[in-house]
Amino acid sequence: xxxxxxKTPDTDLKVSPVPKDTAPATPKLKQATQSHRFDAEIVSVxxxxxxxxxxxxxxxxxRIPRNSYCCLLGPSGCGKSTTLRMLAGHExxxxxxxxxxxxxxxxxxxxERGTSMMFQDYALFPHLTAxxxxxxxxxxxxxxxxxxxAKAREYLELVQMDHLAERLPNQMSGGQQQRVALARSLITRxxxxxxxxxxxxxxxxxxxxxxxxxKRIQKELGISFIHVTxxxxxxxxxxxxxxxxxxxxIMQAAPAREVFETPTNAFVAKFLGGHNVIQSxxxxxxxxxxxxxxxxxxxxxxxxxxxxxxxxxxxxxxITVTTAENEDMTVLMPALTYxxxxxxxxxTAQMSWEASDEHALAPM
Amino acid sequence: MxxxxxxxxxxxxxxxxxxxxxxxxxxxxxxxxxxxILSFQGPTGGMSFPMQGxxxxxxxxxxxxxxxxxxxxxxxxxxxIRLAFVVAILTMAISLSAGMAYRRKxxxxxxVFYSAITSMVLPGIFVGFGIALMFNLLGWRTxxxxxxxxxQLTWTLPFGLLIMFIVLGRFNPSYEEAAxxxxxxxxxxxxxxxxxxxxxxxxxxxMAGLTSSYEETARTSLNIGTGxxxxxxxxxxLTAASTPVLFAIGTITTLFSFTLVIVSLIVMSRLAxxxxxxxxx
Numbered sequence: 001x002x003x004x005x006x007k008t009p010d011t012d013l014k015v016s017p018v019p020k021d022t023a024p025a026t027p028k029l030k031q032a033t034q035s036h037r038f039d040a041e042i043v044s045v046x047x048x049x050x051x052x053x054x055x056x057x058x059x060x061x062x063r064i065p066r067n068s069y070c071c072l073l074g075p076s077g078c079g080k081s082t083t084l085r086m087l088a089g090h091e092x093x094x095x096x097x098x099x100x101x102x103x104x105x106x107x108x109x110x111x112e113r114g115t116s117m118m119f120q121d122y123a124l125f126p127h128l129t130a131x132x133x134x135x136x137x138x139x140x141x142x143x144x145x146x147x148x149x150a151k152a153r154e155y156l157e158l159v160q161m162d163h164l165a166e167r168l169p170n171q172m173s174g175g176q177q178q179r180v181a182l183a184r185s186l187i188t189r190x191x192x193x194x195x196x197x198x199x200x201x202x203x204x205x206x207x208x209x210x211x212x213x214x215k216r217i218q219k220e221l222g223i224s225f226i227h228v229t230x231x232x233x234x235x236x237x238x239x240x241x242x243x244x245x246x247x248x249x250i251m252q253a254a255p256a257r258e259v260f261e262t263p264t265n266a267f268v269a270k271f272l273g274g275h276n277v278i279q280s281x282x283x284x285x286x287x288x289x290x291x292x293x294x295x296x297x298x299x300x301x302x303x304x305x306x307x308x309x310x311x312x313x314x315x316x317x318x319i320t321v322t323t324a325e326n327e328d329m330t331v332l333m334p335a336l337t338y339x340x341x342x343x344x345x346x347x348t349a350q351m352s353w354e355a356s357d358e359h360a361l362a363p364m
Numbered sequence: 365m366x367x368x369x370x371x372x373x374x375x376x377x378x379x380x381x382x383x384x385x386x387x388x389x390x391x392x393x394x395x396x397x398x399x400x401i402l403s404f405q406g407p408t409g410g411m412s413f414p415m416q417g418x419x420x421x422x423x424x425x426x427x428x429x430x431x432x433x434x435x436x437x438x439x440x441x442x443x444x445i446r447l448a449f450v451v452a453i454l455t456m457a458i459s460l461s462a463g464m465a466y467r468r469k470x471x472x473x474x475x476v477f478y479s480a481i482t483s484m485v486l487p488g489i490f491v492g493f494g495i496a497l498m499f500n501l502l503g504w505r506t507x508x509x510x511x512x513x514x515x516q517l518t519w520t521l522p523f524g525l526l527i528m529f530i531v532l533g534r535f536n537p538s539y540e541e542a543a544x545x546x547x548x549x550x551x552x553x554x555x556x557x558x559x560x561x562x563x564x565x566x567x568x569x570x571m572a573g574l575t576s577s578y579e580e581t582a583r584t585s586l587n588i589g590t591g592x593x594x595x596x597x598x599x600x601x602l603t604a605a606s607t608p609v610l611f612a613i614g615t616i617t618t619l620f621s622f623t624l625v626i627v628s629l630i631v632m633s634r635l636a637x638x639x640x641x642x643x644x645x
Contacts, residue, residue: 088545090545109544110545111546111547116545116546117541117542117545119538120538121538123538123539123541123542125542125543125557125560125561127560127561136543136548137546137548139556140543140546140547140548140549140552140556184546188545188547
């Protein structure tokens with residue numbers, strides 16, 4: 001971001017019908033200055049589409065600390081998008097309450113919540129240029145054209161899109177559209193930005209670049225981002241707080257490292273990947289694939305099976321061992337170690353691990 | 365898409381299908397071409413070839429209206445176009461409102477939908493007869509502004525509705541959610557997001573309404589009150605007139621239709637251009 005933008009006084013903007021608390025406390029883009037405990041709080045929220053049907057979101061509670069990058073992670077249909085849409089106000093809450101900056105907003109219309117949503121397909125208005133798309137929220141508040149265009153241009157600069165300000169959405173690439181959509185959401189100065197699978201429509205190269213940019217912008221603005229994704233890589237790379245959801249409930253909500261190293265149950269361990277879920281001495285445990293070894297070793301726990309797949313991944317080699325019970329176990333070993341032995345597909349093999357590397361899982 | 369390889373031979377089916385298409389185009393346009401050519405028949409010429417010289421004599425006869433079997437073409441045209449404009453605007457407004465209402469399911473929506481669509485398949489002559497009969501029973505006089513417009517709407521509305529459903533069915537609902545998110549009121553969503561995005565569809569409905577009203581006779585003829593519309597006048601002339609004036613009418617009518625199409629295309633392309641120009645200044 002350009003330094004000039006940080007110093008831009010926001011007071012000259014005549015935004016009359018906006019609630020007072022959305023105005024910035026300091027004349028800077030950074031705005032998380034009020035004293036509140038959590039940026040967002042979900043209290044026992046349930047969502048039912050049919051009065052007696054199965055809930056899409058079942059009595060979940062979550063606190064998102066200030067200035068966090070939070071990822072809602074889970075398979076499709078787990079309730080993560082519904083949760084996001086309830087936060088945004090595009091979906092009614094059946095039971096429970098939602099708070100943003102300690103203020104209850106459960107039944108408020110979207111614009112009064114202090115949230116802003118970035119849609120999966122970006123939803124840029126096709127008849128407006130990038131600049132007018134970004135200026136839209138100012139236009140509907142009655143900000144004069146010159147003022148709103150100047151402001152919109154600043155936000156296009158923030159996402160490095162000012163050179164394409166006059167383009168229509170269909171004249172821009174997916175990545176460019178996304179940047180414009182981001183600027184359009186940010187110009188409303190949200191307290192919490194909601195992103196619905198923002199990277200899923202991009203190619204893998206662009207996805208990695210954009211996710212770095214999202215993280216950078218989140219840190220610069222000092223607000224919370226809540227990002228829905230089904231990609232564990234994305235969540236691990238971005239999130240301060242990962243919320244793993246399945247079947248309408250939260251399985252685990254914790255910092256990325258904690259979720260990866262100590263998954264609470266078999267679902268979290270399997271969904272994040274990189275773990276083997278093993279029955280060991282009558283209990284269910286997870287062992288990280290990179291802490292499993294090929295071949296029996298004295299003093300270690302082990303199981304036997306057949307090597308069914310070998311994937312060379314550059315730094316590592318991923319070896320799949322299929323047990324007699326037809327369960328797939330994964331051994332992730334450094335490529336150099338692999339080429340010392342070079343086991344082959346179809347060979348019988350032992351997989352072993354230290355008992356101390358076992359992490360007990362809660363029954364589901 | 366890559367360019368087709370010019371050296372690759374086209375399959376035999378290409379030539380076969382191209383021949384069918386050519387035959388169809390010939391069947392469609394050759395008779396019309398005859399009409400256009402014959403409308404420039406010399407003053408002494410008749411209703412068929414050969415041409416007895418070239419002139420605009422029959423157009424002059426048409427416009428002078430000095431009673432050589434050309435009836436009341438000018439007034440008929442005025443009546444038709446007045447009716448068509450009112451019907452087009454009503455069709456557009458009603459279809460748009462109905463389309464907006466149908467974005468949400470409501471009780472009885474299927475019944476309303478099917479009863480509106482049914483009038484597409486009802487024989488027009490009976491619909492028209494029914495309306496005239498009802499007016500008669502109630503002791504009202506049929507008039508272009510009441511029964512005329514009503515009868516024509518039974519024909520244009522189902523098409524307008526169907527086009528609107530297709531247009532709004534393709535409308536991405538997240539545009540509206542995004543507008544709500546950005547603080548737009550219901551009115552602002554409608555005027556600044558929905559209407560601009562579906563504007564080509566709305567113009568399309570108006571044009572469809574205009575043309576189908578202009579050429580409708582089955583429902584109109586019994587309900588128009590005094591004075592013929594254009595198609596009624598032409599039908600009358602076809603049975604009575606025996607001079608190339610008829611062909612002149614054909615040429616003028618075709619010109620009028622093409623003008624409509626071209627004007628609407630120009631309007632649409634200008635709309636698209638204005639969109640691009642709006643912020644470029």
